Amino acid sequence: MTLPFDEVGSGPAVVLLHAGIADRTMWSEQLEPIAAAGYRVVALDLPGFGEAPAQPGEQAPWIDVLGAMRDLGIDNAALVGDSFGGAVALRAAVVAPSAVWAMGLVSAPAPGLEPSEQLQAVWNAEETALESGDIDAAVEAVVEAWTLPGAPQQLRDRIAAMQRRAFELQAEAKDVADAPDPVDEHPDALARLDLPTAVAAGEHDMPDFIEGAKELGRLLAGGSYELIAGAGHLAPLETPDAFRTWIVSFLRETTG
Numbered sequence: 001m002t003l004p005f006d007e008v009g010s011g012p013a014v015v016l017l018h019a020g021i022a023d024r025t026m027w028s029e030q031l032e033p034i035a036a037a038g039y040r041v042v043a044l045d046l047p048g049f050g051e052a053p054a055q056p057g058e059q060a061p062w063i064d065v066l067g068a069m070r071d072l073g074i075d076n077a078a079l080v081g082d083s084f085g086g087a088v089a090l091r092a093a094v095v096a097p098s099a100v101w102a103m104g105l106v107s108a109p110a111p112g113l114e115p116s117e118q119l120q121a122v123w124n125a126e127e128t129a130l131e132s133g134d135i136d137a138a139v140e141a142v143v144e145a146w147t148l149p150g151a152p153q154q155l156r157d158r159i160a161a162m163q164r165r166a167f168e169l170q171a172e173a174k175d176v177a178d179a180p181d182p183v184d185e186h187p188d189a190l191a192r193l194d195l196p197t198a199v200a201a202g203e204h205d206m207p208d209f210i211e212g213a214k215e216l217g218r219l220l221a222g223g224s225y226e227l228i229a230g231a232g233h234l235a236p237l238e239t240p241d242a243f244r245t246w247i248v249s250f251l252r253e254t255t256g
Contacts, residue, residue: 003067004044004045013040013076014042015065015068015078015080017080018045018046019107021234022234025050026162046061050165052169053169059178062095086108097195101195103195103198104251106243107212116208142163148204190220202238230242
């Protein structure tokens with residue numbers, strides 16, 4: 001399956017991977033500005049999100065990303081991912097390091113960290129609502145958990161629409177299972193990666209992701225760490241200018 005995508009620009013390839021409460025449209029305002037900095041920018045829908053239904057079988061979105069890159073004639077790319085998208089980027093790099101020339105990871109979960117009570121409560125609220133068949137309540141739980149207090153209603157509505165679509169697609173998916181996680185199978189794989197990697201978290205994100213970003217910055221050989229002022233878990237949407245400045249500066253430093 002070729003993943004749905006949006007593409008702008010030319011130059012070294014940059015592939016944008018969305019958060020698990022979003023889809024590729026979360027990058028809509030970022031495509032043109034990043035492309036204007038001299039890059040071929042591609043935003044993908046991961047299976048089970050946006051316009052990409054999940055196919056039966058083992059779900060390995062990192063393999064789907066690498067396949068989409070091949071379909072698009074991209075030999076290697078910088079992978080930029082928010083949250084779940086960052087986790088997918090890490091696993092794509094572990095599986096095929098030659099296909100990745102850099103990574104930008106925002107609020108990506110670090111392997112091995114135990115969830116805080118706050119994060120576990122968020123997951124429980126979402127799961128309880130879904131188990132009772134109340135998608136409205138599940139969407140509301142997601143929006144409340146992952147947007148900052150006082151977030152604009154337009155942003156809340158946008159996240160709600162993306163998450164509702166994901167819940168609907170995932171409810172329709174049949175005979176799916178998680179593929180073996182290459183990071184779990186090879187715990188030293190991340191430490192062996194030697195790729196330029198910028199790691200960040202929003203200053204108002206949950207402690208899990210701030211500490212996770214710090215840990216990834218230490219663990220990855222080419223890693224650096226930064227807090228994005230004013231952002232929570234979704235810096236590309238909450239503080240788009242600050243996010244763009246951070247990622248474009250990193251890409252330019254990496255490509256010279």
